[in-house]
Amino acid sequence: DKKQTINFGAGPAKLPQSVLLQAQKELIDYNGIGISVLEMSHRSSDFSKIINNTENLLRELLDIPDNYKVMFLQGGGSGQFSAVPLNLIGLKEDRCADYIVTGTWSAKAAKEAEKYGKVNIIHPKLDAYTKIPDSSVWSLNPSASYVYYCCNETVHGVEFNFVPDAKGAILVSDMSSNFLSRPVDVSKFGLIFAGAQKNVGCAGVTVVIVREDLLGKALKECPVVLDYQVQAGNNSLYNTPPCFSIYIMGLVLEWIKNNGGTEAMERLNKQKSGIIYDIINSSNGFYSCPVDPECRSRMNVPFRVGKKEGDEALEKKFLDGASKLGMISLKGHRSVGGIRASLYNAVTVEDAEVLAAYMKEFLKEHH
Ligand code: PMP
Numbered sequence: 001d002k003k004q005t006i007n008f009g010a011g012p013a014k015l016p017q018s019v020l021l022q023a024q025k026e027l028i029d030y031n032g033i034g035i036s037v038l039e040m041s042h043r044s045s046d047f048s049k050i051i052n053n054t055e056n057l058l059r060e061l062l063d064i065p066d067n068y069k070v071m072f073l074q075g076g077g078s079g080q081f082s083a084v085p086l087n088l089i090g091l092k093e094d095r096c097a098d099y100i101v102t103g104t105w106s107a108k109a110a111k112e113a114e115k116y117g118k119v120n121i122i123h124p125k126l127d128a129y130t131k132i133p134d135s136s137v138w139s140l141n142p143s144a145s146y147v148y149y150c151c152n153e154t155v156h157g158v159e160f161n162f163v164p165d166a167k168g169a170i171l172v173s174d175m176s177s178n179f180l181s182r183p184v185d186v187s188k189f190g191l192i193f194a195g196a197q198k199n200v201g202c203a204g205v206t207v208v209i210v211r212e213d214l215l216g217k218a219l220k221e222c223p224v225v226l227d228y229q230v231q232a233g234n235n236s237l238y239n240t241p242p243c244f245s246i247y248i249m250g251l252v253l254e255w256i257k258n259n260g261g262t263e264a265m266e267r268l269n270k271q272k273s274g275i276i277y278d279i280i281n282s283s284n285g286f287y288s289c290p291v292d293p294e295c296r297s298r299m300n301v302p303f304r305v306g307k308k309e310g311d312e313a314l315e316k317k318f319l320d321g322a323s324k325l326g327m328i329s330l331k332g333h334r335s336v337g338g339i340r341a342s343l344y345n346a347v348t349v350e351d352a353e354v355l356a357a358y359m360k361e362f363l364k365e366h367h
Helices: 017-026 045-062 076-091 104-113 228-233 243-258 261-281 312-324 349-366
Strands: 068-073 096-099 118-121 147-150 171-174 191-195 206-211 300-305 339-342
Touching: 017 243, 045 068, 045 243, 045 261, 068 076, 068 228, 068 243, 076 096, 076 104, 076 171, 076 191, 076 206, 076 228, 096 104, 104 118, 104 147, 104 171, 206 228, 243 261, 261 300, 261 349, 300 312, 312 339, 312 349
Parallel strands: 096 118, 096 147, 147 171, 171 191
Antiparallel strands: 068 206, 191 206, 300 339
């Protein structure tokens, strides 16, 4: 009989089993209407119900204030690296923006923004993405149109466990890899975006939550599909949206709601990552995580095996052994090497325990 597969991938990532089963059940004939969501007009009343249900669930789960628009866009997180400056960098005359760069994804976002205005990295450059520079060394530019940061750096496993103090400036956050993993006070942000394929669904749709009064200042070269005012004004239906991905997101949000909402997700995510970090911390250096304990991610746990800089042959052995037990996609990002265990909402405490037991066993055999 088939052994269980546990997907620790960084995204696209594991989805709740019940979501997959429901999607399977409804695939051919959605809700008795005789066609699939895959075949449905985005202007039909049935799809209207789907997209409205997805938005309402999101508003409920995050308690999104009424003066915020919610959009379901294409182009991924990377599309938003462009859309954010195209829509917001013109909010102030100077066309400049402040960026906090704590890893690959915020670095890419800052680089993209440079095409459209001046970018100020508010802290001394980091030699390694293993910590968040202390706010005492931040120098915010008072004439910046917004302050940008990545809430969870997926490659490096660096997560903000606080909301940066932007000194009244408009705060923009990439929450792609920790969206809905805990409660968030949306009112502190000008804009939040997140690709769905880690915590809230499958690839193809990116959620953008934006404060209404920031709309309407897009640069004239902003492509119409990325223009927030146009997309928000058309309830994300200016052009054909990623219909099926929006439907799947609705199912995942329903699942989060039925499982206790963002508070429950936060509790479980702490527990799961705690199980893995505990093994690392008590391994006498056999496993090592380079990230400052203050900002270790609950979502992506990166670690090396054998010695601090990693013993690549041993790491290969670790991955092969894991794979034999059904644990897949544990390889670290190609830019950093080593191992990375991604523990998004759909990964269970039991899944984390299976990995922890394997780590203990592997240590015993190879230490
Ligand atoms: N931001 C973060 C934090 C990410 O992890 C990723 C993808 N891994 C992206 C942005 C880019 O997303 P996409 O591939 O959907 O463009």
